[in-house]
Amino acid sequence: TxxxxxxxxxxxxxxxxNLTVYCNSSSVFSSLQWYRQEPGEGPVLLVTVVxxxxxKKLKRLTFQFGDARKDSSLHITAAQTGDTGLxxxxxxxxxxxxxxxxxxxxxxxxP
Amino acid sequence: DTEVTQTPKHLVMGMTNKKSxxxxxxxxxxxMYWYKQKAKKPPELMFVYSYEKLSINESVPSRFSxxxxxxxxxxxxxxxxxxxxxxxxxxxxxxxxxxxxxxPGTRLTVL
Numbered sequence: 001t002x003x004x005x006x007x008x009x010x011x012x013x014x015x016x017x018n019l020t021v022y023c024n025s026s027s028v029f030s031s032l033q034w035y036r037q038e039p040g041e042g043p044v045l046l047v048t049v050v051x052x053x054x055x056k057k058l059k060r061l062t063f064q065f066g067d068a069r070k071d072s073s074l075h076i077t078a079a080q081t082g083d084t085g086l087x088x089x090x091x092x093x094x095x096x097x098x099x100x101x102x103x104x105x106x107x108x109x110x111p
Numbered sequence: 112d113t114e115v116t117q118t119p120k121h122l123v124m125g126m127t128n129k130k131s132x133x134x135x136x137x138x139x140x141x142x143m144y145w146y147k148q149k150a151k152k153p154p155e156l157m158f159v160y161s162y163e164k165l166s167i168n169e170s171v172p173s174r175f176s177x178x179x180x181x182x183x184x185x186x187x188x189x190x191x192x193x194x195x196x197x198x199x200x201x202x203x204x205x206x207x208x209x210x211x212x213x214x215p216g217t218r219l220t221v222l
Contacts, residue, residue: 030208030209031208031209031210033209033210033211035213040199040216040218041215041216042115042117042201042213042214042215042216043154043201043213044213045210045212045213048209048210050209086151088153088154090153090211092208092209092210097142097159097161097166097167097205097207098156098159098167099156099211101153101154102153103152103153104151104152104153106151
């Protein structure tokens with residue numbers, strides 16, 4: 001069974017602060033996705049990373065895939081209240097048809 | 112267009128009722144998925160359809176019955192559910208190789 005450990009589980013910060021969420025595994029993945037989910041809604045895809053060492057930027061969000069494709073991080077610069085939500089990392093195996101989810105990071109950004 | 116639609120948005124049913132959840136995508140994806148998500152937890156995989164054939168059943172009780180009428184539609188038929196089945200039910204679709212796109216979910220309450 002492939003496990004994906006996500007940390008921290010919960011993060012409460014003030015608007016304007018920076019934060020990093022981590023997603024780690026002992027397994028190698030073919031690709032990794034980050035999603036953001038609001039209560040009662042479905043997860044919304046933020047990014048997919050597929051190449052070891054890859055860095056992708058989405059406005060104030062920076063995503064990195066580890067060189068060995070076993071870990072990933074999400075960094076948010078100058079957090080805003082609209083960033084509040086549940087952040088999920090999910091990784092695909094080589095067959096690609098199943099996702100392994102991390103436990104999620106619940107982010108609260110206070111004004 | 113990366114939209115997956117789900118109906119209904121909310122559903123309340125008794126333990127003796129029969130109801131169906133519906134999911135639709137027009138992205139040409141050949142894999143479609145049903146997930147169950149409890150509050151503050153990541154989604155849990157229930158079923159995977161690949162090329163309109165059921166390929167994975169994650170030991171889901173028979174009171175949940177999936178159906179894939181064609182490559183764009185996925186249904187989940189519900190019968191004799193229990194209160195503990197109350198959850199957010201998510202549909203997703205993908206190209207079988209990596210990224211899955213989620214619908215907005217159906218919030219199910221079983222009385």
